[in-house]
Amino acid sequence: MTMSATGLHWFLSPLCALLLAPLLPGLINRTKALVAGRRGPPLLQPYRDALKSLRRGAVYGAATSPLFRLGPVVNLAALAASLLVLPFAGIGAPVGFAGDLIVLAGLLALGRFATMLAALDTGSSFEGMGASREAHFAALAEPALLLALATLVRVTGAVSLTPIYAAIGIATWAHTLPTLALVALTFVVLELVENSRIPVDDPNTHLELTMIHEVMVLDHSGPDLAFIQYAAALKLWVLGALFVGLVVPLHGGSLWLDGAAALLGMAGLAVGIGMVEAAMARYRLVHVPQFIVGAATLSAVAFIVYLA
Amino acid sequence: MDVFLVALALLWVGGGIAAVLRARPDAAQIAGQAGAVAGSAVGLAAAIGVLVSGRGETLVAFWPMPGGELNLAIDALSAFFLLPVFGLSLLTGLYGRSYLAGRGNAAAAASWFHLNTLTVAMALVIVAANGLLLLLAWEVMALSSFFLVIADDRQASVRHAAWTYLVAAHLGTSFLLVLFVLLGSAAGTGDFSGYIGVLRGNPALSSAIFLLALIGFGSKAGIVPAHVWLPEAHPVAPSHASALMSGAMIKVGIYGIVRILTMMDAPPAWWGWVLIAAGASSGVLGVLFALAQHDLKRLLAYHSVENIGIILLGIGIGVLGLAHGMTTLAVIGFAAGLLHVLNHSIFKGLLFLGAGAVQHAAHTLELEELGGLLKRMKWTGTCFLIGAAAIVGLPPLNGFVSEFLLFYSGFLGIAGASATVAAAGLIAVVAMGLISGLAAACFAKAFGVVFLGTARSHEAEAAHEVAPPMLAAMAVLALLCVAIGAAAPVVVRSLGVVVAQATGLAAPQVRAALAPVAGGLGNATAIFAVLALAAALLWLVRARRLAIAGAARGPVWGCGFQHPTARMQYTASSFAQPLTTQFRLFIGSRERLVPPAGYFPETASYASDTGDPFLRLLFAPGFRWFSRVVAPLHVLQRGHIHVYVLYLAATLVGLLIWGSLWQ
Amino acid sequence: MPALLETIAAIGLVSCFALLGTSRIGACIRWLSLQGIVIGLVPLLAHDGGFGLRVLLLACGNIALKGVIFPLILLRLRARTDYHREVEPFVGFVASVLFGIVALAVSLWLALALQPALRHAPFLMLEAAIFLVSIGLFIIISRRKALMQVIGYLILENGIFVFAVITVVTTPLLVELGVLLDAFVAVFVMGIAVFHINREFGSIDVDQLTALRG
C-alpha cells in the first residue's frame, strides 16, 4: 500500500469529500435559482434534507425483499470506498496502486447494480423503467469513462490514478492540448450523465415518466433516502474530482495551496453545472445515447490524435 | 497418474452400473451419483496434487491402433483445466439426483452413464498426449453430451437442438482431423513431442495448424459464428448437464487452442490480432444476443459465448505480448484468460444450477412467467445473486479479479511503447467496458425479473425452495466466487506455474511479472474490506434509526397506483428494449409493437423475439440453398433402364477414349 | 480358310442389320438363331490348330445353345407373353440401320487400332466382334420390349464369344464350359423374369418399369 501523500495528510482527500460533497448540489441549485432570478435554497439545504430523512421512519412496499433495503447501503458504501483511490488535487489518493482506476470503475458499477436491483425489487413499473434506462445509459457511459482513462494512461504512461494526475502539469497541457481538452470534455459529459443532471435528466421534475435516476428511488424513504441523497452528492464529487484534477493541474508542492485551488475548481464545476442547467432544457430520451456515444467518440479521437 | 486412472474408473463404473440397472431407476441413480461424486473427488485430488507438487505425471502404454499410442500426460496446464472438469462434475453429481428425482424413470437413470462418460472423455482430452487418442476422446465427449442434450426427446425442438449440436460438433471435428493427421504425417508420429519437433521453426505449418485449431477447437468453445449450437443445446439439456457443458466442456475447446499454442515458437503478431478480433466479436455479440433473450437458460448460454470472448481477448493480448517480446504483457494476458476460464466455470456452473432450481420449483424458464422468487427461494436466490454479480464482474467477487487482470493488461499495452499494441489494448479495454456494462444490464434484468418483484404466474407463486443437496452444490460454488475474490493475490500468484507453461516463459520471469499485479489486487481487497466494513456500519446505523423511528409495511407512493398488480411490472422485454432497439442492427431481433391508440387505449403490447441471426440468416439459408442445388440430381435416376444401360455404355466409351489418349 | 471366315463375318454383319431393321420379334429371333449357328462355327476355323476334341465340343455346344435352344426358349416366351408382336423401338428402324452403319465404321477403326496388339486375330472377325458388341448394346438401349433386350444381350454375348475365340489361342475347356453354362442360365433366368413381368404388368414393355426413382 503506497502512501502517495506524505505524513498524515493522506486522509485529507476522503475527508474533504465526505464533508464537502453535499455542498455541490447546494451550489448547483443555488446557481440555478440565482440565474433564474430567484433566491433559491440555502447552500446547506442538502445537509438538512439528508439529516431530516435520516431521522424519519421508513415505509416499504408489499413486494420488497431485504435486497430493497440493502441497495442504498451498498451504493453508499461503494462510493465511500471509491474515495480511497481517488486522488484529489496535489494530495494523492490514500491508496494508489497499479490498476486502481479499474477498481474505481468497478466500485461505480457495483453501486449502480445495487441501485438497479433495489428499484426492480419494488415490482412497480416506474422503478423498473428507471432501472432499464439507468442500465442503458450506464452500459454506454462505462466505455466512455474507460476510453477517457485509457487516453490519460497513454499520455502519462502510468496505470494508476495518483501518478497519472501527478504527471499532468501545465507542461503536459502545453504539448498535448487537444487531447487533454477532449478528455476533459468527456469527463464533463460523464459528470452530467452519471449524476443524471440536465440535459440528460432533470432531478427536480415532477413527471416520473421522464425521469431516470430519481424514478428508481421513488419508494425509498427514511434513512435509505438519506443514504441515497448523500451517495448522489458523493458521486458528483468523485467524477468531478476526475475532471478538476485534469483541468487544475497545479502541483505547487504546498499542500494547502494545491488543495485550495482544487476546491475552487470543484466549486467552479458546480457553478458551471448550475449555469448549464439554467441554460439548457433536457434532451428527449432518444437523444441521450447519442450524447453519451458522442462523449466516447471525443475520447477515442483524443486517443488517436495522441497516437498519431 | 494412478490416482487419475482410479478416478476415471470410478466414474465409469458408477455410470456403467447406472446404465445396467436402468430397470431399477433408484438404485441406478444412487450408483451413478456415487460414481460421479467419488470419481470426481479423486480426480480433483490428482489434479491438485500435480498443481501443488509442480511435478507432471506421464503414462505411456502401447495402444494397438496405427498412428495411435496410449500416451497420457498431466502437466500444470492439464491439471489446471482438470479443475473445472472434476470440480463441476463433483457438484453436478451432488445436484443431479435430487434434480432428476422428479422423473425417476429409466432414461433419467441412463443419463448418469452419459454424464459420467462426458466427464471421463473431457478428462481424457485434457490429458491426452497423442493426436488420435485426443480425437477419440473428443468424439466420445461430443457423443455423450449429445445423448444428454436429447434426454428430453419427446419435443421436436429438443431433437432439432440435438441435431444442430452434433452437426456443429462433427464439422468442428473434421477440421481437427485434418489438423492432427497433417501434424502426424509431418512428424511421423502421433505424439505431441513429435508435433513440437516439426512445428518449431516451421512458421508456415504453424500458421496453418493455428487456424485449423482456432476453427476446430473454437467451434466447441463457441466462438462467433460457430456458437449457434450453444443457445440451442444448453437450454434443452438437463440443467446439471448444461452446467457441466457450459462450465467445463466449452473450456476444453479453449484448452485445445492453448495446448496447440504451447507447441509452437513465439507466435507472429497477426495470431494475436485474430484472437483479439474473435474475442471482441464473440464477447460483444454474445452479450447483445443474451440481452434479447427471455428464456433464462438461453440467456445464460449466450453469456457463455460472451465469456469465451473475454477469455480469448486475454489470450490474444498474451499472444500479442509474446509476439512483441513484452513479457509482462504476455504473462498478464494469459493469466487473465486462464483465470477467467476457472472463474467462468464456477459462476456459470452456479447460474445454470440456479436456473435448474428455478425450473424445478416453478416449472418454467420463461422470464415473463417468473418473478418474486427471492422471497420463496431465499437460498437459491442468494446464490444466484452472487453468481450474477460475479459474472458481471463486480467487486469483490471472482469475476472482478479476472476482468481486473484483463483491463490491466489492456492498460499495460496502452501505456507501452508500441503503437500497435496500444491500439490492441484500447480495443480490449473498450470491448471489455462495453461487455461489462451490457452484462450488468442483462443480469439486472435476469435476476430482477426472476427473483424480484412479484410473481407473474401461478407456478411462480407456488414455487418452493429446492432440496438440500441442490442447495449445497450451489452454495459451494457461491462460496468459491467469494473466496477467489477475497484471496485474489494468492490465486494470481499461484497461477504462475500454469502461465509459465502456457507462455513457455521461465517461471521466475512469470513470477516477477505477476508480483506487482498481485500486490495491486492486495490493495484492492483491502479496499473491499473497507467497503464491507462501511456497509456493515451503515446497516447498523440504519437499523438503529429505524428501531427508533419505526419501519412500516404498506402502500408507497407508486406514482398514484395504489394497487399495483403483477401485470403492471416491467417485463424483461421492456427492460431490454432500449438496448435491443439501439443495437437492432446486430441482434436482428423481431419486435412486435402494438402502440396504444386513442385517448383510452384498449390494448398495447411490446414483445421481442430473437432467434440467432447467424442461424437464421446464415446457416439455415445455406442448408436450404444446398438442398435446392442437389435436388436436380433426381433427373439422373428417373427409372428408365435404357438410360441406365446408356450410362454404362457412355462410361465405357468415355474411358476407352481417355485411355487411348493416355500415354 | 480365310474365305469361309469372311463369309461367316459377312453373315454375322448382315444378321445384325436385319435385327436392326425388322419390326417383328419372331423374325428377330430367327435371325438370332442364324447368327448363333454361324458364330458357333468360328472356333473350327479361327485357328489352324486343327480340330481338337476341345474345339469340336465347343463348336457343337455353341451351335446347339445359341442356334437352337435359346431361340426355342425365346419363341416359347414370345408365344406366352407378347400380345402384339411389334418391336416398338425408341429409335426408329431407319435410324437404327443408320446407327448400324456408323457402328460398322467405328468398329472398323477400332479393329485397325487393335490389330497390331492382337497379331494373330483375323481382322474381319475382330471387326465383326466389336460390331456385334456395339449392336447388342444398342438394341438393349433402344428397344422397349424386355424380350428384345434379352436378344440384345445375346448378340452381345455372341460378339464377346467371337472375340474370345479369336484373341485367346487356347482357353481351358473348363472355362469355356463355364461360360456356356452361364449364358444358358442367364437366358433361362431372364426368361423367367420376363414371364413374371408379363404376369404382373400385363405386358413386357420395360418402359412401364419406372416406379423406382431418385
Place this chain on the structure above:
Amino acid sequence: MFAGHSILVMLAVAMAGAGICLALTRPRQILATIVAVCAIECALAADIWAVVLRDGSVTAAAEWFYVDAFSAFHLIVLVLVFLLSSIFAGVYFAGEAEAHAFSLPVARRFGALWLGSLSAMMLVLVSNNLGIMWVGMEATTLLSAFLISLHPSRLSLEAMWKYLLICSVGIAFAFIGTIFAAASLQSSGGVEGDALFWTRLNSPEVHLDPTLMKFAFIFILVGYGTKTGLAPIHSWLPDAHSQAPAPVSAMFSGFLLNTALYCIMRFVAPARHVLGGDFVNGLLIFFGTLSIVVAAGFIVFQRDAKRLLAYSSVEHLGIITLGFGLGPLGTFAALFHTLNHSVCKPLAFFAVGRLGQRFGSHDMHVLSGVLRADRLWGLALLGSVLALIGVAPFAIFMSEYQLLRAAIGSGAWLVLVVFLAAGGVVFISALRHLIDMAYGEPHAELAAPHNGAAAVLVVAASLGLLLLLGLWMPGWFLGALGAAAAVLGARP
C-alpha cells in the same frame, strides 16, 4: 485339416447345403440348415485363414484354387456376413406378414439361392483362374436375382430386372477385360494354356503388353464396377437394395459389392506392374471420389430408409475404392474399412427391415420413436447409422482416420477436401433422419416387441465388433491386414 482340402470342402458344403434346402420339407428346417452351413463355413474359412497367415498362400486342385492373404481376408468377411445375415433371416422371416408368408416353396427357393450365392461368391474368392472367377461372378448375379423378388411384386420385379440386365451387361464387359488381360500376356509370348491364371499373370517375370493391359483394366473397371456400384453406373443398386428382403439387402451391401470390387483388385496388381501406379490409382481415386460425391448428393433428399442405406453403400464402396487408390496405407485403410462396413451396413439393414415389418413401411416419416417402440432394434439402428456416418468410437471412424492419413500422406489435398465435405453432407442429412426415426414418440400404436436370443445375439455381436475394432486392433489382425495389402504390392 489340410487347408488345400478345406477349400474344396468349403465349396462342396455350400453347394450340398443348397441341394439339401430343396429337399427339406419345413421352412424352419431350411432356416436352421442355412445357419448350420454358414457356421461350418466359418470354421473352414478360419482354418484357411490361419494357414494362409502362416505360410502365405494355399493352393488346391492343381493351381485352380489359390487363396492368399487378400482373398483369405475377404473370405472371412464373406462368411461373417453370411452367418449374421442367416441368423437374422430366421428372425426376419418368422416376423413376415401374412401377405408375404414364408411358405415352403418360397423357403426352398430362398435357401437354395442363398447358399448358391454363397458358393458362387466363394468360388470367386478362391479361384485362381480369372475365367472361373468371372464365371462365379456372373453366377452370383443370376442366383441372387430371384432373391430380390422372393415375393414377386411389381416393384420387386422392376428392381430385379434392372439388376439382372444391367449387371449381366456389365459383367459381359468384364469378360472382355479378362480376355484382353489374357491376350496381353499371350501376345508378349507368354506360355500358352494358363494365360488366365492370376498367379501367372501376376508373376514378376512375365512381360505384359501395356496397350492390351490398359484396355483390359478399363473393361474390368467398368464391368465389375457396375456391380460394385461405382457412380455413375450404380443405378441398379438403390432399387435392388430397397426392394429385396432385409437379409438379402444386407448380404448385397455386406459382401456382394465387395466381391465385385475384389475382382477389380485382382487385376490391379498386374496393371500397376505394367502401366505404373498413376494410371490405375488415378482411375480408382476418380471413381471412388465420384461415387462419394454422387451418393452424398442423393442422400440429401431420400425418404425411404433402405434407399438411404443403399446410397450410403455407394458412398462407402467409393471410400474403399478411393483407399485402394491411395498407396500402401490407403490399401490398408480400405481393407479395414471393408470389414467395418460389412459388419455395420448389414446391421443397419437388419434394423430397418425388422422395424419396417413392425411399422409397415420403410418411409422415414413413418418410422418414428423406434427406441420406444422396439428398444433392441432401435438401438441397433441408432448405433449402426451413427457408426456409418463416422462417429467415434466405432470402427468406421478409425478406418476413415487411416484413410485421411493416406490421403495427406500422398498429398491428395483435393480428394481430402471433397471427402470431408461429402462426409459432412451425409452426416448432416442422415443424422437428421436418424434422430427423427430413433427418438420421439412412435406415430403408430404397436404391440410390445418380442425379440428372441437370436436377435439379441446379432445386434450385440455386430455392435460389439464395431466398438472393439474402433478401440483396439489386435496385432495379429494388423498383421493380417498388412499381408492382405501386401498382395496388392503394398505393405503399410
